[in-house]
Amino acid sequence: MKDKITLIRGDITQQEVEVLVNAANAHLAGGGGVDGAIHHAGGAAIMKELKEKYRGCPTGSAVITRAGNLRARYVIHAVGPRWQGGNKGEPTLLASAYRTSLALAQQYGCQTIAFPSISTGIYGYPVEEGAKIALKTVSQYLRENPVFTTVRFILFDEKTLKAYQGAYQYVGA
Numbered sequence: 001m002k003d004k005i006t007l008i009r010g011d012i013t014q015q016e017v018e019v020l021v022n023a024a025n026a027h028l029a030g031g032g033g034v035d036g037a038i039h040h041a042g043g044a045a046i047m048k049e050l051k052e053k054y055r056g057c058p059t060g061s062a063v064i065t066r067a068g069n070l071r072a073r074y075v076i077h078a079v080g081p082r083w084q085g086g087n088k089g090e091p092t093l094l095a096s097a098y099r100t101s102l103a104l105a106q107q108y109g110c111q112t113i114a115f116p117s118i119s120t121g122i123y124g125y126p127v128e129e130g131a132k133i134a135l136k137t138v139s140q141y142l143r144e145n146p147v148f149t150t151v152r153f154i155l156f157d158e159k160t161l162k163a164y165q166g167a168y169q170y171v172g173a
């Protein structure tokens with residue numbers, strides 16, 4: 001698994017992969033952070049398609065659109081949980097957001113995907129915990145569904161990159 005999952009510091013909008021995952025909100029309304037960056041770089045077509053096809057998205061799930069001006073085929077808009085102290089099902093919902101994204105990408109025939117660190121920005125999920133869940137969930141999915149050749153975590157700042165490097169031990173061999 002370690003040959004497929006890579007941790008990179010960078011801006012997800014610049015990645016050349018088939019699918020970019022967005023950390024969206026349940027209203028699919030656009031927002032700050034990575035969501036703002038993806039809509040800005042991708043152009044208005046993405047929001048137009050979201051509005052036409054979906055009426056929001058439950059926390060822990062995801063929806064897919066085309067990628068507008070981005071160098072990707074699709075954007076998957078995943079809704080992670082807002083951190084509320086940890087006893088409101090946050091770990092399960094976060095794992096589910098990653099799993100649903102991979103399942104959607106697989107369904108659309110994609111083999112390369114880039115994720116941001118879902119929920120650990122504005123949604124306040126502690127980044128060390130979020131990193132563990134992200135890496136455990138993705139590596140387990142890849143073991144069960146060996147269709148992806150590349151899964152990149154694009155981590156925006158040094159603190160987040162360090163947290164994911166620290167949790168990399170949770171990725172199986």
Ligand code: ADP
Nearest residue numbers: 011012023033034037116119120121122123156
């Ligand atoms: P959430 O609301 O799910 O917490 P955020 O967008 O606020 O989503 O933050 C998720 C992570 O994405 C944070 O680590 C944030 O620093 C990071 N981020 C912000 N902009 C980008 C970008 N352009 N590319 C990759 N990651 C980004």
